[in-house]
Each structure stands twice: as C-alpha cells, then as structure tokens.
Amino acid sequence: MNILTEHVLVAGAALFALGLLGFLTRRSLILVFISLELMLAAVSVNFVAFSRLHQNYQGQIMAIFVLTVAACEAALALTLIVSLYRRIRSLDFQVWNALGETSHPYDGATPGQLGFVPTPMDFPRLTTAGLDPMDFPSPVTPPEIANSIRADDTLETERASND
Amino acid sequence: MIEFIVAQIDPRNLSDWDWPSIVAVALIAWGTILLQVGMIRSRRQVIMGSCIVLAAGVIAFLRAPHELNHYLFLAFAGLATAGGIGLLVFRDPVHAALGFATTILSTCGLFFLQSSPFIGAAMLIVYAGATIIVFLFVLMYAQQSDLTYYDVRLTAPILSVVLTSIFLAVLIHAVQVPGQTAFSGPEYRAMSNERTSENPGNTRGLGRSMFTDYLFAVEMAGALLTLSAVGAIAVSLQKPGSSPTVESAGRNE
Numbered sequence: 001m002n003i004l005t006e007h008v009l010v011a012g013a014a015l016f017a018l019g020l021l022g023f024l025t026r027r028s029l030i031l032v033f034i035s036l037e038l039m040l041a042a043v044s045v046n047f048v049a050f051s052r053l054h055q056n057y058q059g060q061i062m063a064i065f066v067l068t069v070a071a072c073e074a075a076l077a078l079t080l081i082v083s084l085y086r087r088i089r090s091l092d093f094q095v096w097n098a099l100g101e102t103s104h105p106y107d108g109a110t111p112g113q114l115g116f117v118p119t120p121m122d123f124p125r126l127t128t129a130g131l132d133p134m135d136f137p138s139p140v141t142p143p144e145i146a147n148s149i150r151a152d153d154t155l156e157t158e159r160a161s162n163d
Numbered sequence: 164m165i166e167f168i169v170a171q172i173d174p175r176n177l178s179d180w181d182w183p184s185i186v187a188v189a190l191i192a193w194g195t196i197l198l199q200v201g202m203i204r205s206r207r208q209v210i211m212g213s214c215i216v217l218a219a220g221v222i223a224f225l226r227a228p229h230e231l232n233h234y235l236f237l238a239f240a241g242l243a244t245a246g247g248i249g250l251l252v253f254r255d256p257v258h259a260a261l262g263f264a265t266t267i268l269s270t271c272g273l274f275f276l277q278s279s280p281f282i283g284a285a286m287l288i289v290y291a292g293a294t295i296i297v298f299l300f301v302l303m304y305a306q307q308s309d310l311t312y313y314d315v316r317l318t319a320p321i322l323s324v325v326l327t328s329i330f331l332a333v334l335i336h337a338v339q340v341p342g343q344t345a346f347s348g349p350e351y352r353a354m355s356n357e358r359t360s361e362n363p364g365n366t367r368g369l370g371r372s373m374f375t376d377y378l379f380a381v382e383m384a385g386a387l388l389t390l391s392a393v394g395a396i397a398v399s400l401q402k403p404g405s406s407p408t409v410e411s412a413g414r415n416e
Contacts, residue, residue, distance in 0.1 A: 007227065008277065009338045011240040015266065017331040018247030024323035025199070027313040028256055030302055034263045037294065038247060041270050041286070048277045057372040061380075063282050064373070067289055068384045072391035074294050078301055079395040085305045092313035
C-alpha cells in the first residue's frame with residue numbers, strides 16, 4: 001500500500017506551521033528569511049503530493065516555479081540584508097522601527113538587557129521650518145521689525161496713491 | 164460539475180472531533196514553548212520540552228499506518244519536523260541554519276518518496292547547495308562576534324505558538340476526514356485536468372510538458388530570474404554613504 005496523500009499533506013502543514021512560527025518569533029533578519037524559505041518548501045511538498053495523486057505533471061511544474069521564485073527571492077533578500085547591515089551594523093529588524101515618526105515612539109525598539117548599542121543611522125532629515133508653537137506660544141514681534149513693516153506699509157500706500 | 168465532499172461532522176458533538184491530532188498539536192506547542200523559553204533559562208525546561216515533543220511524536224506515530232515505506236516516510240517527515248523545531252529553538256543562527264538544512268534534505272527525501280526525483284534533485288542543488296551556503300556566508304559576514312540580543316530575545320513567543328498551533332490543528336482537521344481516508348475516492352481524481360498514461364516520475368515527460376504546455380510561464384520565469392539578478396547587482400553596487408542627505412543636498416546647491 002502506498003503512502004496516502006493526506007499524510008504528506010499533514011507533514012507539509014506541520015512544516016508550514018513551523019516556518020510561520022519562525023517568521024513570527026525570530027528577530028534576526030536572516031532567520032526570518034530562512035523561515036520564509038521553509039514555508040515555500042512546505043508548499044511545494046503539497047504540490048508534489050497532489051501531482052502524485054492526480055497522476056500528472058502540473059503539481060511538479062508548479063513546484064519548479066516555486067523553486068525559481070524562491071531562488072530570486074533569496075538573491076534579492078540577501079542583497080537587501082547585506083546593504084541594511086552595512087548601514088546600521090545590526091541584523092535586528094526591529095531597529096528599523098525607528099523609521100517611524102518620533103512623535104510616536106515604539107516601545108519595543110529599546111532592548112536594554114544585553115547591552116543594546118544604538119547605532120547611528122544616516123537617514124535623510126527634513127529641514128526644520130518655523131518655530132515649534134509649543135515652545136513659542138505667542139510670537140512677539142520685536143519693535144524694530146514691527147516699525148520697519150509699518151514703514152513698508154506706508155510706502156506701499158503712498159505709491160498706490162501716487163499712481 | 165465538480166462536487167466537493169463535505170464531511171458529515173456535527174461540531175457540537177465532541178466525540179466527532181479529531182482528538183489525537185489536537186492533543187498532539189497541543190503537546191508540540193507546549194514543548195516548543197518550553198524549548199524556546201528554556202534555551203536561555205534552564206536546562207530542566209529544555210529536557211521537559213524535549214520529552215513533551217517526543218510524546219507528541221509517539222502519538223503521531225501510533226496514528227500513522229505501519230508498513231515499510233511508511234516507516235521511511237515517517238523518518239523523513241520526523242527529521243524535517245525536528246529540523247524545523249531546531250530552526251525555531253537554537254539561539255546560535257548558524258545552528259538554526261543547519262536545522263533548516265536538515266529540513267531541506269528530509270524534504271528532498273519526501274520528494275523522492277513521492278515519485279518526483281527531478282524536484283528532489285533540483286531542491287537538493289538549489290536549496291542545500293546554493294541557498295544555505297550563501298545564507299551561511301552572509302551569517303559569517305554579519306555575525307563575527309558572539310550571540311547578540313536579537314538572537315536571544317524573541318518576539319511574543321507564547322502568543323505566536325498558540326496562534327500557530329490553532330492554525331495547524333485546523334489544517335490537519337481540514338486535511339483529514341474522520342472515519343474514512345479522504346483522498347482515496349475517485350471523486351478527487353476527477354478534479355484533475357488530464358492523467359498521463361506514463362509514470363509521473365518520468366523526467367522526460369516532465370520536460371516535454373514544461374516546454375510545450377507551460378512555455379510562456381518558463382519564459383516569464385527566465386525574465387524574473389534576469390530581473391532579480393539585475394536588481395541584486397544594482398542594489399549591492401550602492402555605497403553605504405551615497406544616499407542623499409540634507410548636508411549633501413545643500414552642498415550641491
């Protein structure tokens with residue numbers, strides 16, 4: 001008696017669940033992408049099982065394309081991981097939570113137990129425009145500037161009346 | 164018309180539920196939590212978690228049929244699951260990557276058992292030969308020191324294990340129909356497109372089908388590979404300080 005399809009499907013489901021769990025729990029960027037590859041492999045186990053059940057080649061061809069996409073994804077992911085590592089010298093993906101707004105800090109991004117060294121990042125910064133209204137609630141115009149503005153206004157009105 | 168088989172199960176009747184699978188999944192979840200947490204805290208939790216996972220494996224083994232090629236299948240599936248648990252549990256990322264290598268090799272064994280030797284060989288070459296080696300290279304480049312905080316700490320382990328085990332129990336329940344073997348009837352075969360007269364493990368027939376029926380998809384896969392290679396080279400050629408900042412923009416003006 002041959003191996004039943006449902007047993008292979010259960011094995012694929014277990015592998016997929018383990019990959020999902022690794023994707024959710026691990027924090028290193030490389031291990032997150034390894035878990036992703038594990039999920040893809042589990043799906044191709046299911047495809048091959050159905051190919052054997054239906055006695056045709058469609059599932060195997062789908063598994064080949066899954067393998068192709070996994071190879072492309074691994075190449076791009078490793079390139080991105082290396083370039084991110086060169087920026088901040090860390091593989092923790094929660095460091096990139098710092099890309100959010102500074103007015104909404106993410107509490108989980110400050111791990112303190114094992115000597116978290118905050119690494120400098122060279123993000124593009126927006127130029128500061130104007131004053132913070134909380135620090136300067138009522139901008140008081142200095143008298144000399146106010147006088148000059150008034151003088152300009154009188155000049156404008158004189159020119160308008162002359163024309 | 165395709166008719167799907169709906170299992171005659173009353174969900175209110177608790178004796179209809181697939182209790183051995185649920186118990187096995189719950190045991191695996193509990194053992195995984197103990198292993199994940201105990202790996203940095205105590206050796207006793209690790210031993211207890213290993214025993215619980217082994218008990219779940221015994222339950223799964225008792226439910227599986229006992230014949231010779233089933234033993235081979237069970238060995239490969241068990242090794243794959245053990246490698247996956249190793250990927251979750253080991254704190255050293257090199258050990259975790261070796262657990263993933265174990266999983267991939269066992270998966271190749273599953274493919275050989277499922278009479279698709281070409282997929283097994285391709286998987287062996289692409290994953291075990293290329294992907295894992297490159298991952299290990301990147302690990303060696305990026306992790307020259309000892310364990311770091313992001314290797315040791317996990318993101319919400321207990322919540323993730325509970326959610327994933329519920330997901331796995333639902334999947335197993337969906338795959339198995341209690342009281343009968345789900346995929347053995349001719350109704351499931353009727354859904355397939357056409358059956359080949361030859362053995363589907365025939366690599367020659369696989370290649371003929373791929374380069375005639377799926378030629379456009381093959382071309383698209385080639386375009387995808389080329390694009391990803393170009394993209395990887397373009398990203399990796401950027402220097403780390405070359406991204407535009409405010410200072411450099413001011414200097415250019």
